[in-house]
Amino acid sequence: MNNIKYLNNGRSALDLGIKILSIKKGSSILVPEIICDVAVEVIIKNRLNVVFYKLDNKFQPVWSDLYKKSLKNVSCILMVHFFGYPQNLKKFQKLAKKKKISLIEDNCHSLNIKYKGSTLGFTGDIGIDSPRKILNDLYSGGRLFINIKKNYNIKNFKKYKPSLFIKIKNRVKNQFPNLIKKIKFIGNRPNYESPYLYTGKDKNFLIEQMDEISKNNLKKTNLKKESIKRIKIFKKINAFAKKNQIKSVFKIYKNLVPMHFVGLAKNQNHVKKIFDWGWKNNIEILSWPSFYKSKNLNKHLIKKWRKYICIPLNQNFDLKNANGKISIK
Numbered sequence: 001m002n003n004i005k006y007l008n009n010g011r012s013a014l015d016l017g018i019k020i021l022s023i024k025k026g027s028s029i030l031v032p033e034i035i036c037d038v039a040v041e042v043i044i045k046n047r048l049n050v051v052f053y054k055l056d057n058k059f060q061p062v063w064s065d066l067y068k069k070s071l072k073n074v075s076c077i078l079m080v081h082f083f084g085y086p087q088n089l090k091k092f093q094k095l096a097k098k099k100k101i102s103l104i105e106d107n108c109h110s111l112n113i114k115y116k117g118s119t120l121g122f123t124g125d126i127g128i129d130s131p132r133k134i135l136n137d138l139y140s141g142g143r144l145f146i147n148i149k150k151n152y153n154i155k156n157f158k159k160y161k162p163s164l165f166i167k168i169k170n171r172v173k174n175q176f177p178n179l180i181k182k183i184k185f186i187g188n189r190p191n192y193e194s195p196y197l198y199t200g201k202d203k204n205f206l207i208e209q210m211d212e213i214s215k216n217n218l219k220k221t222n223l224k225k226e227s228i229k230r231i232k233i234f235k236k237i238n239a240f241a242k243k244n245q246i247k248s249v250f251k252i253y254k255n256l257v258p259m260h261f262v263g264l265a266k267n268q269n270h271v272k273k274i275f276d277w278g279w280k281n282n283i284e285i286l287s288w289p290s291f292y293k294s295k296n297l298n299k300h301l302i303k304k305w306r307k308y309i310c311i312p313l314n315q316n317f318d319l320k321n322a323n324g325k326i327s328i329k
């Protein structure tokens with residue numbers, strides 16, 4: 001890897017990365033059909049066409065569909081290590097090489113961990129991640145990893161500056177985590193069943209540099225410790241999931257730093273009960289992603305999406321919760 005740029009978030013890293021790749025305007029970029037609206041927003045802002053490729057039930061590409069869509073006007077493919085569980089990088093590299101297109105490796109759901117001889121985020125022509133989303137002690141953070149021989153000076157971008165409110169909120173959160181948790185779950189739960197829950201909330205984002213406090217905290221992060229902590233929580237949640245007829249979509253491995261435990265529920269009614277249970281017991285259980293708003297949102301895809309639940313792995317999940325039983329009719 002040639003170069004790292006420290007920016008405010010993943011969307012900025014993607015935006016700058018696309019510019020550095022100098023992708024031909026008007027050409028197409030292959031994007032997984034399940035992805036957050038902001039990633040699509042960035043691509044469209046760069047005047048590229050989005051072509052969605054299909055995913056199977058384990059969030060892996062349907063390779064035949066991907067090959068079929070790698071046509072003449074396609075200049076780039078975006079792959080995502082969904083929720084922090086590594087994809088088959090070699091297969092993506094092979095496809096990109098064969099079709100002579102660029103590869104963007106999106107690792108916004110994990111950190112730069114070593115996995116099967118490579119480091120997540122470091123392999124594509126460019127890679128991006130979003131440590132601000134993974135680690136609780138960062139105000140900002142999205143990294144752009146550049147593998148091609150091109151550079152870009154980011155000195156002209158402003159530095160992200162956390163507001164006083166955010167600084168105080170963070171301090172209170174660290175000192176009184178239970179109080180903040182209680183406050184968080186007051187009132188009605190968000191409508192996680194909506195595919196557009198947070199869509200379009202950050203249309204006018206700016207590329208900024210990462211702030212120094214976050215940069216220092218990121219440097220101090222012990223990936224091994226972070227991994228051990230998350231694997232422990234994953235196992236507890238998995239035990240709870242088994243009791244409640246929720247199937248884990250992914251397997252956990254040594255060294256992984258996943259963002260979420262992802263479960264497949266029996267049906268939509270089951271999903272609703274799981275969301276309700278989480279809200280009542282002060283456990284974050286949510287849906288992902290908020291889709292880009294489009295007239296052609298695939299109905300079959302949304303039907304499938306409505307059966308998944310995500311449980312962030314940066315929260316406590318104690319024995320009381322692990323023994324919880326959700327009544328399922």
Ligand SMILES: Cc1ncc(COP(=O)(O)O)c(C=O)c1O
Binds near residue numbers: 012106109133
């Ligand atoms: C797969 C993926 N890529 C990129 C992003 C953008 O990251 P950020 O929210 O840090 O801008 C997201 C955000 O949710 C994401 O899920």
